[in-house]
Amino acid sequence: MNIxxxxxxxxxxxxxxxxxxxxxxxxxGWDEGRPDNNDAAGQVFTIxxxxxxxLVAFVLISLYDSVxxxxxxxxxxxxxxxxATWAADALPADxxxxxRQLAVAYSQTVEKEEWPRLADGGEIPATGWSQLDQMRxxxxxxxxxxxxQIDRKTEASNQxxxxxxxxxxxLNNAGGGGVGAVVWFALxxxxxxxxxxxxxxxxxxxxxxHIIIVSTLAGTITLLLFAIYQLQNPFSGGATIPPDAFTSAxxxxx
Numbered sequence: 001m002n003i004x005x006x007x008x009x010x011x012x013x014x015x016x017x018x019x020x021x022x023x024x025x026x027x028x029g030w031d032e033g034r035p036d037n038n039d040a041a042g043q044v045f046t047i048x049x050x051x052x053x054x055l056v057a058f059v060l061i062s063l064y065d066s067v068x069x070x071x072x073x074x075x076x077x078x079x080x081x082x083x084a085t086w087a088a089d090a091l092p093a094d095x096x097x098x099x100r101q102l103a104v105a106y107s108q109t110v111e112k113e114e115w116p117r118l119a120d121g122g123e124i125p126a127t128g129w130s131q132l133d134q135m136r137x138x139x140x141x142x143x144x145x146x147x148x149q150i151d152r153k154t155e156a157s158n159q160x161x162x163x164x165x166x167x168x169x170x171l172n173n174a175g176g177g178g179v180g181a182v183v184w185f186a187l188x189x190x191x192x193x194x195x196x197x198x199x200x201x202x203x204x205x206x207x208x209x210h211i212i213i214v215s216t217l218a219g220t221i222t223l224l225l226f227a228i229y230q231l232q233n234p235f236s237g238g239a240t241i242p243p244d245a246f247t248s249a250x251x252x253x254x
Contacts, residue, residue, distance in 0.1 A: 003230065003238050010226045011219040018196060018218030022211045025200040041201040048198060052190040056224050059179060059187065063231035070173040070234035071241045077166035078245035081106065082252050084159035088139060090152035095142040099135055099156070100253060106131040107250045111243045118174040118235035132167070136160050178232035187228065191221045 081103055088099035109128045117124050139156045179187070195218040202210075230238030 007223065007226050007230075011223050014195075014222035015215040015219035019211045019215040021196055022200060022214035023207070026207050026210055038202055041198065045194075045198045045201075048190070049194050052194045055183075055186060055190065056221075056228070059183065059228055060224065060231070063179075063228060066173060067231055067234045067239045067241070070170065070239075073166045073169040073173065074241060074243070075245045077110075077163055077170060078107070078249040080159045080162035080166060082249050084135070084139075084156045084163065085253055087152045087156035087159060088142075090149055091139070091142045091144065091156070095138055098138045102131050102135045102138070104250065104253050106135070107246045107253065111246045111250070115235065115243045118170075119233070119240070120236070121174075121233070124171060128167070132160070132163060174233060174235050179228060187225060191225060195221045 085100050085103040089096045091099075106128060109125075109131060114124055114128060116122070136157070139153060139160065142153055144150050144153050196214070199210075199214045199217060227238070233239065234241050
């Protein structure tokens with residue numbers, strides 16, 4: 001389903017639920033002395049709503065930063081792979097050819113085999129790790145002669161280490177990111193209290209105005225929860241980082 005349509009359904013559904021609950025509370029609920037409680041209810045609403053807003057903002061900002069970091073890690077991984085291959089070109093011909101072949105195979109593995117698994121949460125095959133290790137061994141076993149080749153061999157090794165680090169971060173972002181069950185519990189319960197429970201303690205407004213207030217608040221908070229849900233995995237949902245970095249790397253290595 002289109003993300004904009006899905007988000008709209010979330011918001012409209014939450015707004016309708018809030019409107020119905022607000023109507024039922026005003027129509028059939030206890031209303032005696034409700035306007036006299038506005039000051040007390042307002043103080044509680046300010047504290048609880050403020051705490052909930054801080055939690056939502058913290059989670060959203062953290063996930064947004066994670067998406068940006070995941071994109072940067074993927075780009076660094078691809079760039080370092082190309083840099084390692086270029087550095088290996090100065091090594092003996094058999095080593096240079098072997099490293100280039102493995103770099104192309106590694107990029108294809110990441111793009112075609114790993115990326116779909118990053119999106120659906122499936123198990124990542126060990127092919128990529130094996131290819132990276134073979135590149136490391138090929139560079140380490142290269143016979144070099146002179147300062148220039150020694151420098152290029154060191155550079156290739158350093159760039160492969162950068163590939164390893166960025167790869168590890170990429171896989172961690174897909175497998176260990178997201179929002180934990182405890183945080184989701186706090187987000188959902190806090191949203192119900194802030195959007196449904198506390199607003200219905202206020203009195204004095206007309207029924208139509210009260211319904212609009214409650215439904216708007218419920219829809220807005222649900223929109224933020226939807227954004228959090230979509231940003232949990234940088235490689236799926238609303239984030240969906242594409243494998244463009246490795247597509248570009250394949251073009252440079254061809």
